[in-house]
Ligand SMILES: CC(C)=CCC/C(C)=C/CC/C(C)=C/CC/C(C)=C/COC[C@H](O)COP(=O)(O)O
Ligand SMILES: CC(C)=CCC/C(C)=C/CC/C(C)=C/CC/C(C)=C/COP(=O)(O)OP(=O)(O)O
């Protein structure tokens with residue numbers, strides 16, 4: 001039974017849920033619709049991961065043999081049916097939230113299937129799709145709580161940083177991807193160029209991210225925690241530039257995920273109501 005949870009990649013799915021919760025924190029709205037939206041994003045992201053593993057079983061046998069399908073802990077056909085079932089459930093719940101959320105869930109689900117089947121193997125476009133979907137989870141939350149514009153700004157930063165991480169993951173996965181005839185960025189242009197492009201995304205996102213304070217989305221409390229995340233991202237960028245090997249790519253991909261986690265804390269503490277609560281505690 002554990003394998004049914006493992007194949008959803010719950011850490012990723014929970015991170016996607018956190019993106020909805022963070023937007024709910026900004027709008028300070030917590031009701032049944034937010035709960036359903038969190039559940040929808042969890043299931044949709046999980047289903048995307050399951051379908052991804054369904055199509056990637058040959059690549060994963062080389063790149064990630066410990067995963068549920070290549071390790072033989074779940075049959076490929078069962079995983080496929082499980083993924084489709086979850087997409088249908090997420091879409092039905094999406095329409096419970098309204099026509100637009102419903103169509104977004106259906107569109108995202110189809111895009112995740114198309115990504116896993118075809119786009120993943122194409123240079124850059126596959127990275128764009130995953131990064132777009134990651135940014136979209138903030139916008140989805142924004143639609144539910146009526147904070148679409150603020151959510152779109154934050155989603156844009158999630159998009160930039162995910163672009164960096166996806167390119168770095170392609171550097172890590174180069175062997176299996178080559179066997180499958182994929183034409184990812186590092187396969188087509190080499191590790192050096194891929195590392196420069198990934199680092200550029202990281203640098204642009206990190207160095208411009210204080211804008212979210214200057215345009216009043218977050219309070220000043222956002223800045224000190226964000227600074228820690230920026231240090232993590234900058235260290236990751238310079239590490240991959242200095243040593244663009246597969247092994248380093250694996251380490252840098254993990255570092256970026258840690259940086260993303262720290263950014264989540266910056267977003268939460270920088271949201272107006274949480275800031276007010278914290279300052280209230282400090283000054284009373
Ligand atoms: C500087 C600044 C403000 C950066 C923003 C960074 C930020 C907030 C990123 C958000 C990332 C986010 C919402 C992640 C959710 C988790 C997720 C769906 C990630 C996409 O992952 C796809 C990936 O290929 C799965 O790989 P793996 O993690 O190796 O299993
Ligand atoms: C807004 C709604 C309803 C959903 C958004 C759902 C989200 C957040 C999607 C983010 C992207 C994501 C995690 C998609 C899942 C499948 C996927 C693309 C996994 C990455 O696969 P590979 O590129 O094969 O990398 P691996 O080597 O880790 O398998």
Ligand SMILES: [Mg+2]
Nearest residue numbers: 052053056060
């Ligand atoms: Mg995969």
